[in-house]
Amino acid sequence: MAQSQQNGAALVDLPVDFRTEPSQYKHWKLSFDGPVATLAMDVKEDGGLRPGYELKLNSYDLGVDIELHDAIQRLRFEHPEIRAVIITSAKERVFCAGANIRMLSQSAHGWKVNFCKFTNETRNGIEEATAESKQTYIAAVNGPCAGGGYELALAADYIVMTDDGNTAVSLPEVPLLAVLPGTGGLTRLVDKRLVRRDRADFFCTIEEGIKGKRAVDWRLVDEVVPRTKLSEVARARAEDFAAKSDRPANAKGITLTRLERKIEGDRIAYSSVEAKLDRVKGVAEITIAGPKAPPPADAEGIQAQGDKFWSLALARELDDLILHLRTNEETIGLWIFRTHGDADLVAAYDAVLEQNKSHWLVREIRLFLKRVFKRIDVSSRSIFALIEPGSCFTGTLLELALASDRSYMLDGTFEGDNRPPATLRLTPLNFGAYPMANGLSRLASRNLDNPTHVEDLKARIGEVLDAKAADEAGLVTFTPDDIDWDDEVRIAIEERAAFSPDALTGMEASLRFGGPETMETKIFGRLTAWQNWIFQRPNAVGDQGALKQYGTGQRAAYDRRRV
Secondary structure, three states, X not given: OOEEEEOOEXXXXXXXXXXOOHHHOOOEEEXXXXXXXXXXXXXXXXXXXXXXXXXXXXXXXXXXXXXXXXXHHXXXXXXXXXXXXXXXXXXXXXXXXXXXXXXXXXXXXXXXXXXXXXXXXXXXXHHHHHXXXXXXXXXXXXXXXXXXXXXXXXXXXXXXXXXXXXXXXXXXXXXXXXXXXXXXXXXXXXXXXXXXXXHHHHHOOOOOOEOHXXXXXXXXXXXXXXXXXXXXXXXXXXXXXXXXXXXXXXOOOOOOOOOOOEEEOXXXXXXXXXXXXXXXXXXXXXXXXXXXXXXXXXXXXXXXXXXXXXXXXXXXXXXXXXXXHHHHOOOOOEEEEEEEOOHHHHHHHHHHHHHOOOOHHHHHHHHHHXXXXXXXXXXXXXXXXXXXOOOXXXXXXXXXXXXXXXXXXXXXXXXXXXXXXXXXXXXXXXXXOOOOOOOOOHHHHOOOOOHHHHHHHHOOOOOOEOHHHHHHOOXXXXXXXXXXXXXXXXXXXXXXXXXXXXXXXXXXXXXXXXXXXXXXXXXXXHHHHXXXXXXXXXXXXXXXXXXHHOOOOOOOOOOOOXX
16 A cells, blocks of 8 residues: 655555546646647645645645646547647746655655656656647746756746746755756756756756746746746747647547546456456456457547547556556565457457557557556566467557566467467557657567567568467567466566565666667666665655755755765
8 A cells, every 4th residue: 555654654545546537636727728728737735645744835746746647638638629738837926846845755765756757757748748649838937946846847848937036947956855856857957958968067956046048048948038928928839839730620539537446455447457466475467358349440430439449448447557556556566467358359459540540539549558558667566478378469468568577478278278379469559659768669679689570570460479489579488388387487476576676676677678768768767776766865865864854944964975
């Protein structure tokens, strides 16, 4: 279960629920005007997810970002007419003070790191909406914009800021808190906004931040305007971006209804996704059910089905499950993926997604699936896939096996089992529709030594591959027969449970992203390594550390040794 800490004592809380919708928002106001939406941050001070802190000055906790994540999803699926989004503050003379310091100082280590990871993913979603969905985000900064508040602005494609004596952007985590800008601030500063290293070094070591013309000259923001002109200029920039978008002006969106989910003891169930938890072994067995009926013939049919369309329902359910497990089931260290169903139907759904990929809704479904698989990639859990008779690891579902740290595919059948032998099948969606954070498909990432092999595999799209063929194609790790299956799988699970979770997190994060470095791999790699480490150091979280001393009037006492 999720835990928080207050006055040094651990409190067991109710599980965090990532399901919400606009009528339940406490912290955000969403409004629409033609092709432009405004997402205004208005954080309720007493609306924290946990007791023990107040969300002053538009500071945020996980609950604030859960609402932001939901709003971003709804803007993409429910509002195809929206081509630009202005993200701003509804409070006078303050944009956002960043992550709430009291929340961080009283939270357990895992909570802090998971919080940073989710906020990173949410900001990546903003950037993807701009780049892929043609729904451009503009930040209108109307007051002090510090730490995570500036990181929120950095996720936008364009930043316009009030030019007055009060408004500045800053990343003060190093001088104030002895930690780092945990949602990609340093990386976005130099990789996205291309701020010079020497200027970035100075900027990240001052508390007061930078304002006015210098902020523009240093590329920290794009434009500064008088306070009275901020709304007008932000709207004008939003309309400029909207004019370049290909989103359909007259299309009707679909409603993302509340997910139906049952949690009964050690079982979590949705319509197509189920997880069974073994808390003693630390294992979650996650089973995906393939579609039960053929897909609609075209994009209009997909739109008519709305969020009940199998591929979209799968994305929503699997996403919610992953977030639930990551946040509320910290000791479940191994996720095992299984599938069952008709592989022909899975291939048919992939085909309709490929044939209609230029349609705005189909594009959003494919992008959503991409984000879900990426969320799995960066989760600090071991991931195995078990490919057995009756499974349907085809196309989109094959990505789960390709995302796994290991996959085991049964060669043959079990005695007394009348189901056909396990098979795999490639579809066009395995060749670039769902790239990893490194920009490569999972097939390309596992074939860095032989890129031409990926091209060779395209000739095998649609071919039904048994265990021997899948092994020769490099798609699975091991192919035991029915005699060895139980022992090999059991030993693999037991061995995994015997290793240090810390060592496994570092190992998995290092091995999953071979190939080219991108801004995204840097962000998650540095979060796993640097922030994970810093959040455990006495200089930050000790009794005399900066997070504990913040706001007391006392200076932190640092161990001056460099490690």
